[in-house]
Amino acid sequence: MPIPIKDDEIDIVIGALHSDLTTFMDAWRPIFSRFHLIIVKDPDLKEELRIPEGFNLDVYKKLDIDHVVGTSTSIIFSGYSCRYFGYLVSRKKYIVSVDDDCLPAKDNKGFLVDAVAQHITNLTTPATPFFFNTLYDPFTEGADFVRGYPFSLRSGVTCALSCGLWHNLADYDAPTQALKPEERNSRYVDAVLTVPARTLMPISGINIAFNRDAVGPALLPCLRLAGEGKFRWETMEDIWSGMCVKVICDHLGLGVKTGIPYVWRNDRGDAIASLRKEWEGVKMMEDVVPFFQSLRLPQEATTAEDCVVEVANAVNEKLGPKDPMFARAAKAMLDWVKLWKSVGVSSYSPGA
């Protein structure tokens, strides 16, 4: 049974890469309006934000970010990375974050998916990373552990991260979408499952939620591609962050779930144009994946902050020599931990 939680334990964090959020907010209104929202405006966005009335929210812009973060950090909160500022200043236990070009999806019965409710259910029921359950999440209604599942593993562990999926424009990379320009994801896979321990995966930032108390500092805006842009095809920051989070969750004995909820992702951008502009990101995974697969953190690292520092040092040592981008990421990770310790945990309350 999911732990009953109050609405005021949840923050919805939105990184605004578009100035006009009217359609977005109106579409999500039935689902978002109960909660407090943190909207972080991309510092590169010139136009004023347009946000409809009727929400309980705080908006942070370039001035706020500069004021809080100052110049002492190498972290750049621009583009998709702006949302991490929201993670930093939130004081809630659970955070749900979706891209501002996503709308509520419909499930296989035609009903609107309450993505927030599903994410919170995922986060408040145990994860089962040590043994695969063939009926997927055993804590879902109508399912259970199957024959052969060891009883000692049935209480599970805390789920720290919930990764949702996308209808319409799936989170493909530019080459894949360029090759299949008409392909849209319409399949509704009615399942959520725990990603097994020591199994890595690409964690997309488009539709995620996490337990900020458990892993807050492990979601980090630290890897910037040289040609990073304003389309997901032109970034890897979330994929990088996701590899860190998964390794850290595995080390700390926390769980990561993937599957429902779905969101509907609008058609946007041009895969071929993005591919022409930025393809380094695609190549970098060849080095990144083996690195994270072999990464083992020391037993003494018992908090998310400690773990991030360990990962950062390993990145600097093993990946730094391959590309300065990784050395910069490692530095940014150390800066992020410092920032988290000074801003992320204090009783600091930034003005809107």
Add this chain to the structure above:
Amino acid sequence: MAEPATATEAAAPAVALLKDELDIVIPTIRNLDFLEMWRPFFQPYHLIIVQDGDPTKTIRVPEGFDYELYNRNDINRILGPKASCISFKDSACRCFGYMVSKKKYIYTIDDDCFVAKDPSGKAINALEQHIKNLLSPSTPFFFNTLYDPFREGADFVRGYPFSLREGVSTAVSHGLWLNIPDYDAPTQLVKPLERNTRYVDAVMTIPKGTLFPMCGMNLAFDRQLIGPAMYFGLMGDGQPIGRYDDMWAGWCIKVICDHLGLGVKTGLPYIYHSKASNPFVNLRKEYKGIYWQEEIIPFFQQAVLPKDCTSVQKCYIELAKQVKEKLSKVDPYFDKLADAMVTWIEAWDELNPAGAAVPNGKAK
């Protein structure tokens, strides 16, 4: 709300994929009436019926199926003293069918499993889906969040390294069940009315290094890639345990597949499981297994096969050695089981000389 499809609803496919390369292995003690429901999908294929229990009983096979049938007398005749490794009075005896088959692929199904319907009401050709699963690569080294990237309408997601997109050969396709789910006895006792009505439209590769409970009710595999490891253990009559045959095979094949770089998929297809076995009977069979699995699972999770185990048989013999070394202390049963595992490989190699690895030494 889940219902099985009727015989008239199932429509035979235009092309029966792999019809000369796949055998359907069915263990039974009752009758094979259920085959009527499967006729449009199964009739093109050769069946291997393994008759458990009383060999004097005649098992009625519906007209029009091409089959070979083995009862206990046949098993004893063919294997001689090695027949001791084949279980009696337990559906684990089905693995004899794997051994005598001459085909590349096996599909095994229980005789209380019927054709299921997908959410659109269409009858599911489980065999066809299993074949698709086996003929497309697996991706055990990195999890794809959109599940099987080789399915129509899906692909690898952003961040999936290109060097891993070719995948590896798929050795096993593990299907699921609507209606009566495959629960253990304690769960059945607590939730006697629970039915699986959720159709999860996904196939996925079980990641390397992760074990799973493999159910033999709706299972297909590449016999050439993994056949010798599909031994379903010593269960039933004269044995302290039952209902762990497929589980045991599943843990063995997963360790070996991980070692050899082969893939295991789970998910679609669904079949309709109609009969819930008696939970009290099940509890008695499973009882020891529920305790033992607490030791068995860590054993398999930590099992390491040496680099020179380059064939399935070598891997399996090595596993048998480790079972004897490490699990005998849990119960003398495992000592017997380890010996039976070796006997099984010897029998397999005798019946399948062309596929045998470098000859192994005699069992101790």
